[in-house]
Amino acid sequence: MSTLEIRDLHVAVGDKEILRGVDLAIRSGETHAIMGPNGSGKSTLAYAVAGHPKYTITSGSVLLDGEDLLEMSVDERARAGLFLAMQYPVEVPGVSVSNFLRSAITAVRGEAPKLREFAKELKAGMDALSIDPAFAQRNTNEGFSGGEKKRHEILQLELLKPKIAVLDETDSGLDVDALRVVSEGINRFRASGDTGVLLITHYTRILRYVKPDFVHVFAGGRVVEEGGPELADKLEAEGYEAYTSKVSA
Amino acid sequence: MGLDTKPLSTLHEKSSYDVADFPVPTGREEEWRFTPLSRLKGLHNGTAAVTGGVVVDVEAAPEVRVETVGRDDARLGRAYTPADRVSAQAYSSFEKATVVTVPKMTAASRPTVVTLRGSGAGATAYGHILVSVEPLAEAVLVLDHRGSAVYADNVEFDVAEGATLKVVSVQDWDDDAVHVSHHHARLGKDATFRSFVVTLGGDVVRLSPSVSYTAPGGDADLTGLYFVDADQHLEHRLLVDHSVPNCRSNVTYKGALQGDGAHAVWIGDVIIRAEAEGTDTYELNRNLILTDGARADSVPNLEILTGEVAGAGHASASGRLDDEHIFYLQARGIPFDEARRLVIHGFFTQMLEKIEVPEIRERVLSAIEAELAR
Ligand SMILES: Nc1ncnc2c1ncn2[C@@H]1O[C@H](COP(=O)(O)OP(=O)(O)OP(=O)(O)O)[C@@H](O)[C@H]1O
Ligand SMILES: [Mg+2]
Numbered sequence A: 001m002s003t004l005e006i007r008d009l010h011v012a013v014g015d016k017e018i019l020r021g022v023d024l025a026i027r028s029g030e031t032h033a034i035m036g037p038n039g040s041g042k043s044t045l046a047y048a049v050a051g052h053p054k055y056t057i058t059s060g061s062v063l064l065d066g067e068d069l070l071e072m073s074v075d076e077r078a079r080a081g082l083f084l085a086m087q088y089p090v091e092v093p094g095v096s097v098s099n100f101l102r103s104a105i106t107a108v109r110g111e112a113p114k115l116r117e118f119a120k121e122l123k124a125g126m127d128a129l130s131i132d133p134a135f136a137q138r139n140t141n142e143g144f145s146g147g148e149k150k151r152h153e154i155l156q157l158e159l160l161k162p163k164i165a166v167l168d169e170t171d172s173g174l175d176v177d178a179l180r181v182v183s184e185g186i187n188r189f190r191a192s193g194d195t196g197v198l199l200i201t202h203y204t205r206i207l208r209y210v211k212p213d214f215v216h217v218f219a220g221g222r223v224v225e226e227g228g229p230e231l232a233d234k235l236e237a238e239g240y241e242a243y244t245s246k247v248s249a
Numbered sequence B: 001m002g003l004d005t006k007p008l009s010t011l012h013e014k015s016s017y018d019v020a021d022f023p024v025p026t027g028r029e030e031e032w033r034f035t036p037l038s039r040l041k042g043l044h045n046g047t048a049a050v051t052g053g054v055v056v057d058v059e060a061a062p063e064v065r066v067e068t069v070g071r072d073d074a075r076l077g078r079a080y081t082p083a084d085r086v087s088a089q090a091y092s093s094f095e096k097a098t099v100v101t102v103p104k105m106t107a108a109s110r111p112t113v114v115t116l117r118g119s120g121a122g123a124t125a126y127g128h129i130l131v132s133v134e135p136l137a138e139a140v141l142v143l144d145h146r147g148s149a150v151y152a153d154n155v156e157f158d159v160a161e162g163a164t165l166k167v168v169s170v171q172d173w174d175d176d177a178v179h180v181s182h183h184h185a186r187l188g189k190d191a192t193f194r195s196f197v198v199t200l201g202g203d204v205v206r207l208s209p210s211v212s213y214t215a216p217g218g219d220a221d222l223t224g225l226y227f228v229d230a231d232q233h234l235e236h237r238l239l240v241d242h243s244v245p246n247c248r249s250n251v252t253y254k255g256a257l258q259g260d261g262a263h264a265v266w267i268g269d270v271i272i273r274a275e276a277e278g279t280d281t282y283e284l285n286r287n288l289i290l291t292d293g294a295r296a297d298s299v300p301n302l303e304i305l306t307g308e309v310a311g312a313g314h315a316s317a318s319g320r321l322d323d324e325h326i327f328y329l330q331a332r333g334i335p336f337d338e339a340r341r342l343v344i345h346g347f348f349t350q351m352l353e354k355i356e357v358p359e360i361r362e363r364v365l366s367a368i369e370a371e372l373a374r
Helices: A042-050 A072-080 A098-110 A115-126 A134-136 A146-160 A174-190 A205-209 A230-238 A241-248 B086-093 B323-330 B336-352 B360-373
Strands: A003-013 A017-027 A030-037 A057-063 A084-087 A164-168 A196-200 A216-220 A222-227 B053-059 B065-069 B098-103 B112-133 B139-157 B162-174 B178-188 B194-203 B203-212 B219-228 B233-244 B247-255 B263-272 B282-287 B294-306 B313-321
Touching: A003 A042, A003 A196, A017 A042, A017 A057, A017 A196, A017 A222, A030 A230, A042 A057, A042 A072, A042 A084, A042 A196, A072 A084, A072 A098, A072 B323, A084 A146, A098 A115, A098 A134, A098 A146, A098 B323, A115 A134, A115 A146, A115 A174, A134 B139, A146 A164, A146 A174, A146 A196, A174 A196, A196 A205, A216 A230, A216 A241, A222 A230, B053 B098, B086 B112, B086 B139, B098 B139, B098 B282, B112 B162, B139 B194, B162 B178, B162 B203, B162 B360, B178 B194, B178 B219, B194 B203, B194 B233, B194 B360, B203 B219, B219 B233, B219 B263, B219 B336, B219 B360, B233 B247, B233 B282, B247 B263, B247 B294, B247 B336, B263 B282, B263 B313, B282 B294, B282 B336, B294 B313, B323 B336, B336 B360
Parallel strands: A030 A196, A030 A216, A084 A164, A164 A196, B098 B112, B112 B139, B139 B162, B139 B178, B162 B194, B178 B203, B194 B219, B203 B233, B219 B247, B233 B263, B247 B282, B263 B294, B282 B313
Antiparallel strands: A003 A017, A003 A057, A216 A222, B053 B112, B065 B098
16 A cells, blocks of 8 residues: 655746645555646656656655655655656667666666566567567667657556556557557556556546546646546536636636 | 868878978877877877887787788888878887788688787887788788887778778777877778777877778778776877768767866868769767766868768767756666666667677777776
């Protein structure tokens, strides 16, 4: 049983305040969706929790099972059980997918997997996400299409088995088939044990595959409304206008 | 800076076997302005007297002929005429030269390894090596520089018609060595030349690889890798002179720098003369600056005197490790040091694959590993 607890989080980029008091708690077994207009600070929340150096935490706290994530380095957070599937996965030249994944698994599990077992595990993971095995030898994310990058993020999710996963627009840019494949991956991860998911999205279409327990509306750097899955449908029908005007008021 | 405006072709037109034809450099000359003359131990001004102490040892492939010859051997200096003061000094000061010959239509069955070992920083020597690859012959040659010395030399690669020469030159000197060297490849018709330069150790290393072509169809690929530590000066000055039609050249040099006073210099001069129609050339230099206090000077120069090139381009970039790369790897649990190691390896990977000799590839890999562990 794990909990990611975000309390009154304020985050700035430079002197610009972007997050203005975010409160969220994600427990294992739960799936939360965050929806909100462009520029409302959703990715900022994801990056700040993961520890990206560009973002400055000005106040508030983030705890994973009671431990202060904000005191940890980026890699310590990941090893503590946090995973961020990025909206724009980074291309890392010269580092092959296979080498990258083996290093990541070694770091997260605390010991290097045996080569044969790693090869088997990687092959199975790639098959499940319909990723061509040739990708193992390619440089990480380099020249991958948008959809291929997203599948690769979910491959990592399934291999690293974090306690809490933050998925930032993993569904954006996916065609219908890829959306299904990626959603199945997320669902396998959810079914695999005590895991919590925070899913950032603009579209309800992924929520038909990955059913959320809670939906949060994000606007102006904070959560402005919370509800069940029905809230997503309402947002899709009505847009964010009601919330964005509320924020500026 | 007035010198900068001189056309390349005139910059490189001077050549002579006689030291007296080159004035002692002051450091203001275009070709010397990056080099710390005060650390050359007199190689540039005639005060570095020969004491000996650089032992040349050749482990040759069975098909290859190796000779040690005197200054008067008529074969020496044919493929290359010294183009600067130190080169001319070396040419007029060496006592014995090593001549490696790959007989025509012979493929050497294994690499020929020339080890140059300096006995200590007190050793001062001048050297000369001629590698002659006769028509349609093929060979791999390793030049392995170790130990310490104050050493200037010229290496001639004479690659005849249809022949192939692959050279790996490793400058793995001790910290106090000074090495100023010219490598010149003269390519005959349809000759192939591959050079892989790895410079890791030495106080000052200034290596000037150059290529000329005597007939069409020559193909030169020059790759270099260097790792510069605190207070080291590692300089590579490339010159490819396209003076005949339909030849190809490709230059790729990459280096990493770390520590206070680490200084890399890369000069990439390519001349495509009026006669050299159909030339295809590209040159690239990249520097990865790992710490404050390290400096990379990178100057590509491309002078095109014909309208009919098949391709001509250059690129140069020097920068820090990309924070986003490191973040991505760290976000997957990989600790910072390991992430940095992966990214730096990645920077060099594709070039390492080009090293034809597995033992050397392994050695370079572990040398990089050792640099990263510092
Ligand atoms: N480096 C930066 N410098 C200045 N402003 C920034 C920087 N990074 C983010 N911002 C701003 O912070 C705000 C929030 O950005 P963020 O990426 O978190 O939005 P988002 O909700 O994820 O949007 P989208 O739905 O488009 O992905 C935006 O106005 C953005 O321009
Ligand atoms: Mg975003």
